[in-house]
Amino acid sequence: MDRLPMVERRAQLIQAALAVASRDGIEAATVRAIAAEAGVSLGVVHYCFEDKNELLREVGEAIAVQRVDRVDLPLIPDPDARTVIGAALATVWEAMRERRGAQLLSFELTTAALRNPELRGVATAQLERNLLAARELLDEAAAAAVVRWTVPTTLLARLTVATLDGIALAWLVDNDTPAADQALSALTDHLTTQTKR
Amino acid sequence: MDRLPMVERRAQLIQAALAVASRDGIEAATVRAIAAEAGVSLGVVHYCFEDKNELLREVGEAIAVQRVDRVDLPLIPDPDARTVIGAALATVWEAMRERRGAQLLSFELTTAALRNPELRGVATAQLERNLLAARELLDEAAAAAVVRWTVPTTLLARLTVATLDGIALAWLVDNDTPAADQALSALTDHLTTQTKR
Protein backbone atom coordinates (compact mmCIF):
# COMPACT_ATOMS: atom_id res chain seq x y z
CA MET A 1 0.00 0.00 0.00
CA ASP A 2 3.05 2.25 0.09
CA ARG A 3 4.17 4.70 -2.47
CA LEU A 4 1.09 4.72 -4.58
CA PRO A 5 0.81 7.22 -7.40
CA MET A 6 -1.50 9.98 -6.36
CA VAL A 7 -4.30 8.96 -8.70
CA GLU A 8 -4.57 5.58 -7.07
CA ARG A 9 -4.17 7.00 -3.61
CA ARG A 10 -7.04 9.36 -4.28
CA ALA A 11 -9.23 6.51 -5.50
CA GLN A 12 -8.41 4.54 -2.38
CA LEU A 13 -9.28 7.46 -0.13
CA ILE A 14 -12.51 8.13 -1.97
CA GLN A 15 -13.55 4.53 -1.46
CA ALA A 16 -12.62 4.73 2.20
CA ALA A 17 -14.65 7.90 2.59
CA LEU A 18 -17.61 6.30 0.87
CA ALA A 19 -17.35 3.29 3.17
CA VAL A 20 -17.19 5.20 6.43
CA ALA A 21 -19.84 7.73 5.38
CA SER A 22 -22.24 5.00 4.28
CA ARG A 23 -21.71 3.08 7.47
CA ASP A 24 -21.60 5.84 10.07
CA GLY A 25 -23.06 8.91 8.41
CA ILE A 26 -21.64 11.98 6.76
CA GLU A 27 -20.95 13.66 10.08
CA ALA A 28 -18.76 10.77 11.16
CA ALA A 29 -16.82 10.95 7.91
CA THR A 30 -14.08 13.19 9.28
CA VAL A 31 -10.71 13.43 7.63
CA ARG A 32 -9.28 11.52 10.55
CA ALA A 33 -11.83 8.71 10.31
CA ILE A 34 -11.31 8.45 6.56
CA ALA A 35 -7.54 8.26 6.96
CA ALA A 36 -7.94 5.55 9.57
CA GLU A 37 -10.35 3.63 7.35
CA ALA A 38 -7.83 3.73 4.53
CA GLY A 39 -4.99 2.87 6.85
CA VAL A 40 -2.98 5.96 6.06
CA SER A 41 -1.93 8.85 8.20
CA LEU A 42 -3.82 12.07 8.53
CA GLY A 43 -1.39 14.10 6.48
CA VAL A 44 -1.81 11.90 3.43
CA VAL A 45 -5.40 12.98 2.94
CA HIS A 46 -4.47 16.64 2.96
CA TYR A 47 -1.67 15.88 0.61
CA CYS A 48 -4.03 14.29 -1.92
CA PHE A 49 -6.98 16.67 -1.64
CA GLU A 50 -7.19 20.42 -1.47
CA ASP A 51 -9.54 20.17 1.49
CA LYS A 52 -12.37 18.11 2.88
CA ASN A 53 -14.90 19.59 0.47
CA GLU A 54 -12.95 18.39 -2.53
CA LEU A 55 -12.94 14.90 -1.08
CA LEU A 56 -16.68 15.06 -0.45
CA ARG A 57 -17.28 16.19 -4.01
CA GLU A 58 -15.47 13.10 -5.21
CA VAL A 59 -17.58 10.97 -2.89
CA GLY A 60 -20.62 12.45 -4.57
CA GLU A 61 -19.24 11.39 -7.93
CA ALA A 62 -18.44 7.92 -6.66
CA ILE A 63 -21.87 7.28 -5.21
CA ALA A 64 -23.50 8.34 -8.44
CA VAL A 65 -21.29 6.12 -10.57
CA GLN A 66 -21.87 3.22 -8.22
CA ARG A 67 -25.59 3.60 -8.74
CA VAL A 68 -25.74 4.22 -12.45
CA ASP A 69 -23.93 1.02 -13.26
CA ARG A 70 -26.77 -0.72 -14.62
CA VAL A 71 -30.45 -0.79 -14.76
CA ASP A 72 -30.66 -3.92 -16.86
CA LEU A 73 -34.25 -4.13 -17.85
CA PRO A 74 -35.26 -7.75 -17.36
CA LEU A 75 -36.51 -9.42 -20.51
CA ILE A 76 -40.15 -10.34 -20.37
CA PRO A 77 -41.82 -12.78 -22.77
CA ASP A 78 -45.30 -11.32 -23.17
CA PRO A 79 -44.78 -7.64 -22.57
CA ASP A 80 -47.81 -5.66 -21.53
CA ALA A 81 -47.13 -2.12 -20.39
CA ARG A 82 -47.87 -2.54 -16.69
CA THR A 83 -45.64 -5.56 -16.31
CA VAL A 84 -42.71 -3.92 -18.03
CA ILE A 85 -43.02 -0.67 -16.11
CA GLY A 86 -43.44 -2.53 -12.85
CA ALA A 87 -40.35 -4.60 -13.53
CA ALA A 88 -38.31 -1.51 -14.37
CA LEU A 89 -39.30 0.28 -11.18
CA ALA A 90 -38.79 -2.84 -9.10
CA THR A 91 -35.25 -3.14 -10.40
CA VAL A 92 -34.39 0.40 -9.41
CA TRP A 93 -36.10 0.11 -6.07
CA GLU A 94 -34.31 -3.09 -5.27
CA ALA A 95 -30.98 -1.44 -5.97
CA MET A 96 -31.90 1.41 -3.62
CA ARG A 97 -33.05 -0.93 -0.90
CA GLU A 98 -30.02 -3.13 -1.19
CA ARG A 99 -27.66 -0.54 0.23
CA ARG A 100 -29.40 1.23 3.02
CA GLY A 101 -26.36 3.17 4.14
CA ALA A 102 -25.53 4.45 0.70
CA GLN A 103 -29.12 5.52 0.16
CA LEU A 104 -29.16 7.42 3.42
CA LEU A 105 -25.79 8.93 2.60
CA SER A 106 -27.21 10.13 -0.67
CA PHE A 107 -29.84 12.14 1.21
CA GLU A 108 -27.23 13.44 3.62
CA LEU A 109 -25.02 14.56 0.78
CA THR A 110 -27.91 16.37 -0.85
CA THR A 111 -28.83 18.34 2.25
CA ALA A 112 -25.19 19.09 2.99
CA ALA A 113 -24.77 20.34 -0.56
CA LEU A 114 -27.81 22.57 -0.21
CA ARG A 115 -26.21 24.34 2.74
CA ASN A 116 -22.60 24.44 1.60
CA PRO A 117 -21.85 26.48 -1.53
CA GLU A 118 -18.68 24.49 -2.14
CA LEU A 119 -20.75 21.33 -2.44
CA ARG A 120 -23.65 22.80 -4.38
CA GLY A 121 -22.70 20.96 -7.56
CA VAL A 122 -23.01 17.60 -5.87
CA ALA A 123 -26.74 18.03 -5.37
CA THR A 124 -27.47 19.32 -8.85
CA ALA A 125 -25.31 16.72 -10.54
CA GLN A 126 -26.99 13.97 -8.57
CA LEU A 127 -30.47 15.19 -9.49
CA GLU A 128 -29.63 15.63 -13.15
CA ARG A 129 -28.12 12.20 -13.29
CA ASN A 130 -31.16 10.64 -11.67
CA LEU A 131 -33.54 12.47 -13.97
CA LEU A 132 -31.59 11.37 -17.02
CA ALA A 133 -31.43 7.76 -15.85
CA ALA A 134 -35.16 7.76 -15.17
CA ARG A 135 -35.88 9.21 -18.59
CA GLU A 136 -33.80 6.54 -20.27
CA LEU A 137 -35.45 3.82 -18.23
CA LEU A 138 -38.91 5.08 -19.16
CA ASP A 139 -37.95 5.19 -22.81
CA GLU A 140 -36.59 1.65 -22.70
CA ALA A 141 -39.69 0.42 -20.92
CA ALA A 142 -41.98 1.98 -23.48
CA ALA A 143 -39.97 0.48 -26.30
CA ALA A 144 -40.03 -2.95 -24.68
CA ALA A 145 -43.78 -2.81 -24.19
CA VAL A 146 -44.34 -1.36 -27.66
CA VAL A 147 -46.22 1.66 -26.35
CA ARG A 148 -45.65 5.41 -26.33
CA TRP A 149 -45.87 7.93 -23.52
CA THR A 150 -48.73 10.39 -23.74
CA VAL A 151 -46.88 13.06 -21.77
CA PRO A 152 -43.27 14.28 -22.02
CA THR A 153 -40.85 11.83 -20.40
CA THR A 154 -38.99 14.67 -18.69
CA LEU A 155 -42.11 15.27 -16.64
CA LEU A 156 -42.68 11.58 -15.96
CA ALA A 157 -39.01 11.22 -15.06
CA ARG A 158 -39.29 13.91 -12.40
CA LEU A 159 -42.39 12.33 -10.96
CA THR A 160 -40.67 8.96 -10.90
CA VAL A 161 -37.50 10.23 -9.27
CA ALA A 162 -39.43 12.25 -6.71
CA THR A 163 -41.75 9.41 -5.79
CA LEU A 164 -38.92 6.90 -5.53
CA ASP A 165 -36.96 9.28 -3.30
CA GLY A 166 -39.95 9.90 -1.10
CA ILE A 167 -40.75 6.21 -0.81
CA ALA A 168 -37.13 5.50 0.06
CA LEU A 169 -37.03 8.20 2.74
CA ALA A 170 -40.19 6.94 4.42
CA TRP A 171 -38.87 3.39 4.20
CA LEU A 172 -35.62 4.40 5.85
CA VAL A 173 -37.64 5.84 8.70
CA ASP A 174 -40.14 3.11 9.43
CA ASN A 175 -38.76 0.12 7.54
CA ASP A 176 -42.20 -0.74 6.26
CA THR A 177 -41.30 -2.66 3.13
CA PRO A 178 -44.83 -3.81 2.26
CA ALA A 179 -46.07 -0.23 2.41
CA ALA A 180 -43.19 0.85 0.20
CA ASP A 181 -44.05 -1.86 -2.30
CA GLN A 182 -47.66 -0.78 -2.37
CA ALA A 183 -46.71 2.83 -2.97
CA LEU A 184 -44.42 1.70 -5.74
CA SER A 185 -47.26 -0.27 -7.22
CA ALA A 186 -49.41 2.85 -7.22
CA LEU A 187 -46.69 4.68 -9.14
CA THR A 188 -46.61 1.82 -11.62
CA ASP A 189 -50.37 2.10 -12.07
CA HIS A 190 -50.19 5.79 -12.73
CA LEU A 191 -47.35 5.52 -15.22
CA THR A 192 -49.23 2.77 -17.03
CA THR A 193 -52.19 5.06 -17.56
CA GLN A 194 -49.86 7.51 -19.28
CA THR A 195 -49.20 5.17 -22.21
CA LYS A 196 -50.94 4.49 -25.51
CA ARG A 197 -50.35 2.04 -28.32
CA MET B 1 -35.43 39.02 29.08
CA ASP B 2 -33.96 38.32 32.49
CA ARG B 3 -35.15 35.88 35.06
CA LEU B 4 -37.61 33.99 32.97
CA PRO B 5 -39.22 30.89 34.40
CA MET B 6 -37.61 27.86 32.90
CA VAL B 7 -40.60 26.89 30.79
CA GLU B 8 -40.52 30.20 28.95
CA ARG B 9 -36.76 30.12 28.70
CA ARG B 10 -36.95 26.72 27.07
CA ALA B 11 -39.57 27.92 24.61
CA GLN B 12 -37.38 30.88 23.73
CA LEU B 13 -34.35 28.67 23.18
CA ILE B 14 -36.32 26.22 21.06
CA GLN B 15 -37.48 29.06 18.85
CA ALA B 16 -33.94 30.37 18.61
CA ALA B 17 -32.70 26.92 17.66
CA LEU B 18 -35.39 26.60 15.05
CA ALA B 19 -34.47 29.98 13.62
CA VAL B 20 -30.76 29.38 13.34
CA ALA B 21 -31.16 25.81 12.08
CA SER B 22 -33.66 26.85 9.42
CA ARG B 23 -31.45 29.69 8.30
CA ASP B 24 -28.00 28.14 8.47
CA GLY B 25 -28.53 24.39 8.62
CA ILE B 26 -28.55 21.83 11.36
CA GLU B 27 -24.77 21.67 11.46
CA ALA B 28 -24.57 25.37 12.19
CA ALA B 29 -27.06 25.02 15.01
CA THR B 30 -24.48 24.60 17.72
CA VAL B 31 -25.25 25.28 21.34
CA ARG B 32 -23.13 28.42 21.06
CA ALA B 33 -24.95 29.71 17.99
CA ILE B 34 -28.32 29.02 19.58
CA ALA B 35 -27.35 30.82 22.77
CA ALA B 36 -26.14 33.79 20.73
CA GLU B 37 -29.33 33.79 18.67
CA ALA B 38 -31.39 33.89 21.86
CA GLY B 39 -29.11 36.49 23.41
CA VAL B 40 -28.22 34.39 26.43
CA SER B 41 -24.97 32.97 27.61
CA LEU B 42 -23.74 29.51 26.80
CA GLY B 43 -24.36 28.10 30.24
CA VAL B 44 -28.05 28.93 30.15
CA VAL B 45 -28.71 26.42 27.41
CA HIS B 46 -27.13 23.61 29.37
CA TYR B 47 -29.04 24.74 32.39
CA CYS B 48 -32.36 24.40 30.57
CA PHE B 49 -31.69 21.23 28.59
CA GLU B 50 -30.10 17.95 29.53
CA ASP B 51 -27.94 18.08 26.43
CA LYS B 52 -27.98 19.11 22.81
CA ASN B 53 -30.01 16.09 21.76
CA GLU B 54 -32.85 17.02 24.05
CA LEU B 55 -32.93 20.47 22.51
CA LEU B 56 -32.95 18.99 19.02
CA ARG B 57 -35.80 16.70 19.95
CA GLU B 58 -37.79 19.76 20.97
CA VAL B 59 -36.92 21.43 17.69
CA GLY B 60 -38.39 18.40 15.94
CA GLU B 61 -41.59 18.87 17.90
CA ALA B 62 -41.68 22.57 17.15
CA ILE B 63 -41.24 22.17 13.43
CA ALA B 64 -44.02 19.60 13.32
CA VAL B 65 -46.43 21.76 15.27
CA GLN B 66 -45.58 24.74 13.12
CA ARG B 67 -46.59 22.75 10.07
CA VAL B 68 -49.70 21.00 11.30
CA ASP B 69 -51.45 24.17 12.33
CA ARG B 70 -53.97 24.43 9.64
CA VAL B 71 -54.62 22.77 6.38
CA ASP B 72 -57.77 24.74 5.79
CA LEU B 73 -59.37 23.15 2.83
CA PRO B 74 -60.52 26.02 0.64
CA LEU B 75 -64.24 26.02 0.02
CA ILE B 76 -65.14 25.38 -3.56
CA PRO B 77 -68.58 26.08 -5.04
CA ASP B 78 -68.96 23.30 -7.60
CA PRO B 79 -66.87 20.50 -6.15
CA ASP B 80 -65.68 17.88 -8.58
CA ALA B 81 -63.11 15.45 -7.27
CA ARG B 82 -60.11 16.63 -9.23
CA THR B 83 -60.58 20.25 -8.27
CA VAL B 84 -60.94 19.50 -4.59
CA ILE B 85 -57.97 17.14 -4.49
CA GLY B 86 -55.86 19.58 -6.46
CA ALA B 87 -56.75 22.40 -4.10
CA ALA B 88 -55.89 20.30 -1.07
CA LEU B 89 -52.50 19.33 -2.41
CA ALA B 90 -51.80 22.86 -3.57
CA THR B 91 -52.44 24.15 -0.08
CA VAL B 92 -49.98 21.75 1.47
CA TRP B 93 -47.39 22.33 -1.22
CA GLU B 94 -47.66 26.07 -0.84
CA ALA B 95 -47.03 25.75 2.88
CA MET B 96 -43.94 23.67 2.19
CA ARG B 97 -42.62 26.05 -0.42
CA GLU B 98 -43.25 29.06 1.74
CA ARG B 99 -40.50 28.23 4.18
CA ARG B 100 -37.59 26.85 2.27
CA GLY B 101 -35.26 26.74 5.25
CA ALA B 102 -37.70 24.89 7.47
CA GLN B 103 -38.39 22.38 4.74
CA LEU B 104 -34.71 21.70 4.26
CA LEU B 105 -34.23 21.51 8.01
CA SER B 106 -36.94 18.90 8.13
CA PHE B 107 -34.91 16.68 5.80
CA GLU B 108 -31.76 17.35 7.79
CA LEU B 109 -33.49 16.39 11.02
CA THR B 110 -34.72 13.17 9.48
CA THR B 111 -31.30 12.05 8.28
CA ALA B 112 -29.70 13.10 11.56
CA ALA B 113 -32.31 11.12 13.45
CA LEU B 114 -31.64 8.07 11.29
CA ARG B 115 -27.99 8.10 12.36
CA ASN B 116 -28.37 9.12 15.97
CA PRO B 117 -30.22 6.71 18.27
CA GLU B 118 -31.04 9.52 20.69
CA LEU B 119 -32.92 11.33 17.94
CA ARG B 120 -34.58 8.30 16.40
CA GLY B 121 -37.99 9.29 17.69
CA VAL B 122 -37.89 12.58 15.84
CA ALA B 123 -37.92 10.84 12.48
CA THR B 124 -40.65 8.37 13.30
CA ALA B 125 -42.84 10.97 14.97
CA GLN B 126 -42.47 13.27 11.99
CA LEU B 127 -43.41 10.54 9.53
CA GLU B 128 -46.38 9.37 11.59
CA ARG B 129 -47.63 12.90 11.92
CA ASN B 130 -47.32 13.52 8.19
CA LEU B 131 -49.08 10.26 7.35
CA LEU B 132 -51.90 11.07 9.72
CA ALA B 133 -52.27 14.61 8.40
CA ALA B 134 -52.33 13.31 4.84
CA ARG B 135 -54.94 10.74 5.72
CA GLU B 136 -57.17 13.35 7.29
CA LEU B 137 -56.72 15.66 4.34
CA LEU B 138 -57.66 12.90 1.92
CA ASP B 139 -60.73 12.07 3.96
CA GLU B 140 -61.80 15.69 4.06
CA ALA B 141 -61.26 16.06 0.36
CA ALA B 142 -63.34 13.00 -0.42
CA ALA B 143 -66.12 14.26 1.81
CA ALA B 144 -66.05 17.69 0.20
CA ALA B 145 -66.22 16.21 -3.28
CA VAL B 146 -68.84 13.68 -2.24
CA VAL B 147 -66.81 10.71 -3.41
CA ARG B 148 -65.18 7.71 -1.75
CA TRP B 149 -61.69 6.31 -2.06
CA THR B 150 -61.40 2.96 -3.82
CA VAL B 151 -58.21 2.01 -1.95
CA PRO B 152 -57.30 2.36 1.74
CA THR B 153 -56.39 5.93 2.65
CA THR B 154 -53.39 4.75 4.64
CA LEU B 155 -51.88 3.60 1.37
CA LEU B 156 -52.85 6.77 -0.48
CA ALA B 157 -51.52 8.82 2.42
CA ARG B 158 -48.10 7.20 2.16
CA LEU B 159 -47.99 7.75 -1.56
CA THR B 160 -48.99 11.38 -1.08
CA VAL B 161 -46.45 12.06 1.65
CA ALA B 162 -43.68 10.32 -0.28
CA THR B 163 -44.41 12.12 -3.52
CA LEU B 164 -44.68 15.50 -1.82
CA ASP B 165 -41.37 14.93 -0.04
CA GLY B 166 -39.67 13.85 -3.23
CA ILE B 167 -41.04 16.80 -5.16
CA ALA B 168 -39.90 19.15 -2.41
CA LEU B 169 -36.40 17.68 -2.34
CA ALA B 170 -35.96 18.01 -6.10
CA TRP B 171 -37.34 21.52 -5.92
CA LEU B 172 -34.87 22.47 -3.20
CA VAL B 173 -32.09 21.29 -5.47
CA ASP B 174 -32.97 22.87 -8.81
CA ASN B 175 -35.63 25.42 -7.86
CA ASP B 176 -37.74 24.40 -10.84
CA THR B 177 -41.16 25.45 -9.63
CA PRO B 178 -43.04 24.76 -12.88
CA ALA B 179 -41.68 21.22 -12.93
CA ALA B 180 -42.73 20.76 -9.33
CA ASP B 181 -46.21 22.00 -10.14
CA GLN B 182 -46.49 19.58 -13.02
CA ALA B 183 -45.40 16.67 -10.89
CA LEU B 184 -47.94 17.71 -8.28
CA SER B 185 -50.56 17.81 -10.98
CA ALA B 186 -49.69 14.26 -11.96
CA LEU B 187 -50.20 13.18 -8.35
CA THR B 188 -53.56 14.92 -8.38
CA ASP B 189 -54.53 13.03 -11.52
CA HIS B 190 -53.60 9.72 -10.02
CA LEU B 191 -55.45 10.32 -6.77
CA THR B 192 -58.51 11.39 -8.72
CA THR B 193 -58.60 8.06 -10.51
CA GLN B 194 -58.75 6.36 -7.13
CA THR B 195 -62.19 7.75 -6.33
CA LYS B 196 -65.74 6.64 -7.05
CA ARG B 197 -69.14 8.15 -6.38
Add this chain to the structure above:
DNA sequence: GTCTATAGTTGGATAGAC
Protein backbone atom coordinates in the same frame (compact mmCIF):
# COMPACT_ATOMS: atom_id res chain seq x y z
C1' DG C 1 -31.08 31.95 38.22
C1' DT C 2 -27.36 33.70 35.53
C1' DC C 3 -22.67 34.59 34.29
C1' DT C 4 -17.64 33.89 33.65
C1' DA C 5 -14.20 30.82 33.22
C1' DT C 6 -12.51 26.72 31.91
C1' DA C 7 -12.20 21.78 31.26
C1' DG C 8 -11.79 18.26 27.90
C1' DT C 9 -12.66 16.68 23.02
C1' DT C 10 -12.45 16.69 18.45
C1' DG C 11 -12.21 18.87 14.23
C1' DG C 12 -9.30 20.67 9.80
C1' DA C 13 -5.00 21.94 8.38
C1' DT C 14 0.24 22.50 8.29
C1' DA C 15 5.39 22.19 9.31
C1' DG C 16 9.26 19.72 9.42
C1' DA C 17 11.78 15.36 10.29
C1' DC C 18 12.81 11.33 7.85
Add this chain to the structure above:
DNA sequence: GTCTATCCAACTATAGAC
Protein backbone atom coordinates in the same frame (compact mmCIF):
# COMPACT_ATOMS: atom_id res chain seq x y z
C1' DG D 1 6.08 10.49 -0.44
C1' DT D 2 5.05 9.58 4.24
C1' DC D 3 4.90 10.14 9.20
C1' DT D 4 5.04 12.58 13.67
C1' DA D 5 4.15 16.41 16.00
C1' DT D 6 1.69 20.38 16.53
C1' DC D 7 -1.33 24.46 15.78
C1' DC D 8 -5.53 26.55 16.28
C1' DA D 9 -10.38 26.90 16.07
C1' DA D 10 -14.82 25.25 17.54
C1' DC D 11 -17.49 22.15 19.99
C1' DT D 12 -20.16 20.17 24.29
C1' DA D 13 -20.32 20.34 28.93
C1' DT D 14 -19.42 21.68 33.81
C1' DA D 15 -17.71 24.21 38.02
C1' DG D 16 -17.96 27.92 40.75
C1' DA D 17 -18.39 33.02 41.50
C1' DC D 18 -22.01 36.24 41.96
